[in-house]
Amino acid sequence: EKSGFFRGGVSYAGFFPILGISGQSGTRSTTYRDFGGTEHRTSWNEKSIRAGFTIPLNFTKGLYHMSAAVRASASHVEVGGKSVTEAWDVNNGSFTPLTYEADFSAGMQWMRDIHPRWGQFVSIAYSHSPFKADDYKGSLFSVLGTFYFPGSVPSHGIWLQAGYERQDVVNYRFASRMRFPRGYDAVFHASLFKASMNYDFPIWYPDLHLWSLLNVQRLRANIFYDMAEGHDVSQLRRYHSGGAELVTDVNLFSLPFLIDVGVRASWLAAQKKWVTEFVIGSGL
Numbered sequence: 001e002k003s004g005f006f007r008g009g010v011s012y013a014g015f016f017p018i019l020g021i022s023g024q025s026g027t028r029s030t031t032y033r034d035f036g037g038t039e040h041r042t043s044w045n046e047k048s049i050r051a052g053f054t055i056p057l058n059f060t061k062g063l064y065h066m067s068a069a070v071r072a073s074a075s076h077v078e079v080g081g082k083s084v085t086e087a088w089d090v091n092n093g094s095f096t097p098l099t100y101e102a103d104f105s106a107g108m109q110w111m112r113d114i115h116p117r118w119g120q121f122v123s124i125a126y127s128h129s130p131f132k133a134d135d136y137k138g139s140l141f142s143v144l145g146t147f148y149f150p151g152s153v154p155s156h157g158i159w160l161q162a163g164y165e166r167q168d169v170v171n172y173r174f175a176s177r178m179r180f181p182r183g184y185d186a187v188f189h190a191s192l193f194k195a196s197m198n199y200d201f202p203i204w205y206p207d208l209h210l211w212s213l214l215n216v217q218r219l220r221a222n223i224f225y226d227m228a229e230g231h232d233v234s235q236l237r238r239y240h241s242g243g244a245e246l247v248t249d250v251n252l253f254s255l256p257f258l259i260d261v262g263v264r265a266s267w268l269a270a271q272k273k274w275v276t277e278f279v280i281g282s283g284l
Contacts, residue, residue: 001175001186003027003043009050017053020073024048030173030188032084039187042084050075052099064108064118071101079136079172093135095172099127107148114200114220115157119148127174136172140165144178156201166191181226183241183266183275189230196226215251217258222247240269245279257282 005026012019029043052073059066080092107119128139144163151157163178167190178194180186200222208216225242247262264277 001029003029005046011054017055019051019053021049021051023050028175031186032188040084041185042082044082045080046077048075048077064106066106068104069102071099073099075099077136085171095129095134095136096131097127097129097174099125101125112155112202112205113157114155114202114218115159116148117150117157119146121146123177125177129172137170138172138174139168140174140177141167142177151199151201153201156199159198159200160196161198162193162195164191164193181228181239181241182224182264183226183243183268183277184239187230187237189232189237191231192228194226194228196224199223212254213252215254216248217251218249220247220249221245238270241266242269243267243274247279 003026005024005028007022007024009020009022011021025047026045027043028046029041031039031041033039050073052071055070057068057070059068075097076094077097078094082091085091101124103121103123105119105121107116107121109116109119122145123143125142126140129137142163142165144161146159146161149158149160165176165178167173167188169190173188176186176192178192181194181196200220202218202220204219206216206219208214222245223243224245226240228239230237230239243264243266245262245264247260249258250261251258259280259282261280262278264279266275266277267273268275
């Protein structure tokens with residue numbers, strides 16, 4: 001969405017199920033088309049608090065990890081500062097959406113593998129606003145699957161991803177749970193199908209240390225192709241992009257997770273142009 005927010009939360013696993021509470025504050029943005037068909041971007045402010053539970057299930061045996069989880073949560077969301085309003089929009093208001101999630105993951109991974117050598121991850125989620133007193137209403141259904149396979153040589157990996165989302169908008173648009181095709185700015189569609197193919201491989205293991213502040217573990221590359229189809233009431237739009245990513249896996253302050261920092265070059269087929277982006281995140 002090219003917007004940002006801060007989020008923090010805590011969970012307690014001393015009971016079954018796991019209980020959690022979190023809050024976030026920041027901005028949201030989306031695209032819309034005027035009566036002439038011209039596309040515009042608009043944004044608004046949003047802050048929320050969320051509470052829920054997770055039922056974790058572990059089926060791991062031996063080297064092959066297998067687990068599942070079921071989650072449910074309720075949020076209180078406050079919306080304000082909208083520059084463009086939907087039909088029946090109060091511009092400043094609040095609502096209480098409910099979210100239900102289920103996911104399944106399985107895989108096997110060695111130390112030098114970038115992703116699981118063999119693996120599957122499937123996630124299903126549904127968010128909606130069922131209460132009559134809410135100022136905002138809408139719903140989002142999302143399903144996403146990622147599948148991992150070994151590459152042509154050890155430590156190389158292939159991963160395929162496919163997902164589908166559908167939003168029923170009254171006067172609120174939920175944030176997408178899928179990454180838009182790389183190289184494009186995210187565009188809102190009532191329904192969106194996306195698929196991608198990736199070939200990931202390591203280039204160098206420098207293992208460079210700067211005391212306990214920084215550890216550069218690995219330099220790797222990823223060759224990708226993304227495609228998507230977005231549907232609206234009477235319109236279909238297709239997106240195609242392909243390119244490469246050069247990423248460094250970095251560990252900061254000896255924290256137990258990696259941050260990916262790098263650069264991405266994407267060829268947008270329809271526009272016939274290259275787009276270069278700086279990327280930072282986790283699990284790119």
